[in-house]
Amino acid sequence: MTDTQPARTPRKPARAQKATGAWADGDRTPLNPNEVFKQADDGLNVRQRIEEVYAKDGFDSIPGDDLRGRMRWWGLYTQRKPGIDGGKTATLAPEELDDRYFMLRVRSDGGALSLEQLRAIASVSNDFARGTADISDRQNIQLHWVEVEAMPEIWRRLEAVGLSSTEACGxxxxxxxxxxxxxxxxxxxxxxxxxxxxxxxxxxxxxxxxxxxxxxxxxxxxxxxxxxxxxxxxxxxxxxxxxxxxxxxxxxxxxxxxxxxxxxxxxxxxxxxxxxxxxxxxxxxxxxxxxxxxxxxxxxxxxxxxxxxxxxxxxxxxxxxxxxxxxxxxxxxxxRYDHVGIHRQKDGLSWIGTALVGGRVSGDILHAVADLAETHASGRVRLTPHQKLLVLDVPDEHVETVVAGLEALGLQPRPSEFRRGVMACTGLEYCKLAIVETKARAAQVVAELEERLPTFDAPLTMHVNGCPNSCARTQIADIGLKGMVVTNEAGESVEGFQVHLGGSLGAEAGLSRKTRGLKITADELTDYVERVATRYTEQRVATPAGSPESFASWARRVDEDELR
Structure with a gap:
């Protein structure tokens, strides 16, 4: 180096890229507890232990890695112990949140159910799940209060008609x-x-x-x-x-x-x-x-x-x-692709799509739907990704009979826009991750809005989620509600929601807008939705095609103050 050449600053050694855990990188060392238990034993293998050990020896015989890990590979989650409020969700250990009962998720790929499959689920619901049944936004049916001792018989009944819970979770x-x-x-x-x-x-x-x-x-x-x-x-x-x-x-x-x-x-x-x-x-x-x-x-x-x-x-x-x-x-x-209403099939028959709040049905309701479908149609039923239920293949002469029968069960083929557009996750009632109640809250708000705004005529989706994980698709709803603990005017910690607005899929696909500081208590929810829905109907404009502007389009363009 000559006297005129500047000394070079030593180059810092390249920073090693942190391992992602990808198998393609050549190192399969497990880098988190979930990867450890999965590498130790495939989740599919737990089925044998459930049938041969846990169903005989009971809940207390199940080790933690199977209980909160591998049993999900067969559609089983421990449900939330009753009486634990949402404020404790993130502070309690898993064993403190666990109840001795399970949610069981039954696969319904494509949402298609035959008459015998629908009746099998209804019977399992009534015999082993206290009559519970919820249609999820994944076209599954979820049962609650299931005991591990019942699982061999439940699987026997489901699999006899071509249903399963294989890899329904995990x-x-x-x-x-x-x-x-x-x-x-x-x-x-x-x-x-x-x-x-x-x-x-x-x-x-x-x-x-x-x-x-x-x-x-x-x-x-x-x-x-x-x-x-x-x-x-x-x-x-x-x-x-x-x-x-x-x-x-x-x-x-x-x-x-x-x-x-x-x-x-x-x-x-x-x-x-x-x-x-x-x-x-x-x-x-x-x-x-x-x-x-x-x-x-x-x-x-x-x-x-x-x-x-x-x-x-x-x-x-x-x-x-x-x-x-x-x-x-x-x-x-x-x-609209929610399939609600009476629609002509390409074979000349009709399908009848019904709205139910938050996907909640019951074993008795499913049995009654099966009776209607068997008596007045082909027996085929379908579930939708919007928590709706369809009866297929209805001849014209039976349409109104089926409609009346469904309405008597609380399943609405001609619902209000509020009932048609609502979705709700499992929520605090059963879910260990939830912070707020969802399904009962959604039902209450829908009933109140139907009374307050009986002539509201625009498509409006309202998705009620019990935590940040978006099982009810908060970010793609017109009004997305993410459960959280908030402070009310009295300074008390209560159930509430962060509000997301203007999300949608399809031709206007886009994630919702979060308005700064827009949080409401659960008790304020009906008032809030009434207020923002009324502003939308007053301020919406016509599109170039002449149709009314959608709620999502309106919510994306107006000032934040209009959304409060």
Whole structure:
């Protein structure tokens, strides 16, 4: 070095990149407690212990890793012990929150139930679950108050009619969403049912996909009616100009505490290829997903880092061994896809879609629906991703009879907009993560709004969630309500909600808007919704097509003060 050359500052050593826990990096050392118990024993293996040990020796015989971990692989969660208020949710240990009873989630892939399946669920509900039954926004039915001693008989009854709870929970491929009107809708591009059935037969319960970084959610539909933007992988019906009807491929959607909408890969997939492509996408998640931190383990985080171009290239090169053809995007219209009401099927019969508050039904109601469907229709029933229930194949001469029968059960085919648009998660009643009550609160608010605003005529979705995890899809609702503890005017800590506004899917897809400091107590909820709904009807404008502006569009454009 000459005297005129400046001395070089020593370069700092490169900062080692923190391990993500991805198996593809070559190190399978488990980096969090969930990965430890999954590596120690596959969650699928707990079924044998439930049947041979725990069902005989009782609740106290179940070790913690099985009780709060592996039993989820068979649809079983311990439910919340009664009497524990929401303010204690984050402060108590799991064993203090656990009740000695379970929620059981029954898979209903595509939401399709035959008459015998509906009756089996109803009987299990009445015989083993104190008559409880809730339709979830994943087209499942959830039962409560289930004792471990009853599980062998429950499985025997469910599996005898082709139902299961296999991988209904856990870090697994969860229930597959499908159009509730698959095979009967006149405007359906393609019926995705064969693909759903093929994936169920080939892959559900297969150990190659039973240890994923987190849950994996799938949607397959010939219509854009299943929230394709918020699933880990979605196949949505499109017509290719050369290849004909098939599916547009979306990857990386998910909500919870860090919401992201899925992204198109720009690839067209034939009906026959859906199972193989599905296996490729979930294989990428298994191998490349981030296993170190649970709150960054969903597929959406990998997609956010890779982008759709890289994801498609890895899928084609490393998992399919061939290129997928480019394809057209999904055609999104302005129609509603909640399936409520009386609709003509392509075969000339009708389906009748009913609204029920928060998905809550019962064993007796399900038995009564089965009676109606058997007497006046084909017996087929479908569940929807909006917590609704449909009776299919109703002849014209029986439509009003079925409508009257459903209304007598509290299931409304001609509901108010408030009843039609409400969704609610499980909430404080049973969920160990919840902070506030949801289903009873939703029912109360809907009844009060129907009385106060009987002529309200615009679509309005109101999603009531008991905690930040967004099981009721807070961020894509017109009015999304995230449960929390708030302080009332008297300075007391009470149940309340953070308000999200203007979320939607479809043609106006976008996440909701959080207005600064907008939190309300649970007791103020009806007054608040009445106020904001009234302002919307007063201020909405006509769209270029002449239809009224949607609530989401209005909520996104007005000043914050109008939303308070």
């Amino acid at each position: 870090d697994t491929p969860r229930v597959i969403l499908g159009s509730p009107v698959a095979g009967i809708a006149a405007d359906e591009v393609i019926d995705g049912t064969p693909a759903i059935e093929a994936i169920l037969e080939r892959y559900i319960g297969d150990p190659q996909f039973s240890n994923l970084p987190r849950k994996f959610k799938t949607a397959i539909s010939g219509l854009p009616d299943i929230g394709h933007e918020i699933n880990d992988v979605s196949f949505v019906g499109v017509v290719h100009p050369e290849h004909g009807p098939g599916f547009d491929l979306w990857v990386g959607g998910g909500l919870s505490t860090n919401p992201m909408l899925g992204q198109r890969l720009g690839a067209w997939v034939s009906l026959e290829d859906v199972p193989e492509v599905w296996a490729g996408v979930i294989g990428i998640f298994r191998d490349h997903g981030y296993r170190r931190l649970r709150n960054r383990a969903r597929l959406k985080f990998l997609m956010a880092d890779w982008g759709p171009e890289k994801f498609r290239q890895v899928l084609q090169d490393d998992y399919l061994g061939r290129a997928l053809p480019d394809g057209p995007p999904v055609v999104l219209g302005g129609r």
